[in-house]
Amino acid sequence: MRNPVSLLKAAAAAFLATSTAALAQYGSAPQTPPPEQPRVERPDAAPATPTSPADLLRAVACQMARGANPGIAMLGTAPMSTEERTQAAAILRTAQRCARLDGPIAASATTTRGAVAESLYELQFATPAAARTPALGATPLARPAQGDAELLAALAPMYALVDCSVPKAPELVRALLATEPRSAEEGAALQALVPTFNTCVPVGTQLSVDPRFMRIMFAEAIYRWSVVQRDGPTSPWAAPAAAAAPAPATQ
Secondary structure, three states: OOOOEEEOHHHHHHHOHHHHHHHHOOOOOOOOOOOOOOEEOOOOOOOOOOOOHHHHHHHHHHHHHHOOHHHHHHHOOOOOOHHHHHHHHHHHHHHHHHHOOOOOOOEEHHHHHHHHHHHHHHHHOOOOOOOOOOOOOEOOOOOOOOOOHHHHHHHHHHHHHHHHHHHHOHHHHHHHHOOOOOOHHHHHHHHHOHHHHHOOOOOOOOEEEOHHHHHHHHHHHHHHHHHHHHHHHHOOOEOOHHHOOOOOOOO
16 A cells, blocks of 8 residues: 555544544554644633634634734734744634634644634635645645754644645635534545645655644635635745645655
8 A cells, every 4th residue: 555644543433423434544652642832822821711713713713714914914913923823812802802712712722823824714715715726735834943853853843744735625625624623524634635635745754633633724724725826926925836736746
């Protein structure tokens, strides 16, 4: 079997049970998934139950519908940076009020970033963006420069997979984002992307992918790619012409 891609079993067990067996066939996975960042909460607040991904997405979508600028500013920060956490905290406060929630939203800056990107994509691209001819891609997603070395090493190949997969299969990424977070449908949509993953890595490569992070990365990547298709070379996210289309893997 070529290009094995394995799912982090501990992450899958919580919310992707239906696709664990299918994705696990691509190789053995590490025993534990990389941890997420601390939740964004008020320092004086009592510990809160994490807000469900679906509720977080609905609250953030409410806020982004009132104005995209805070979300775009957050996507301009480096992942896992102080600036990202500051932007996330502000967005969560206003999202709480927009959704009229009784208490503060408990979510990491990482998951908030994903909810922002997904909301902006759904709001601005109800009709999918058509790929340009000649091809024009988006610059690679910004990589985190801070954080635990083990976590950063685990995330690096996932970023590369997402950067490669979005221009090859934007319709499959759109289908993934159309599912309810942490659902069986989300698992099936991620499974449908595995053949695309296989074209993005050298034959014989074994990778571990964690769906918690993959949806977040895909949301931002397809939003950026769609903006570039809409706005063209003048978009700040437009890649140089030579980098528009990733080269296929050697067979």
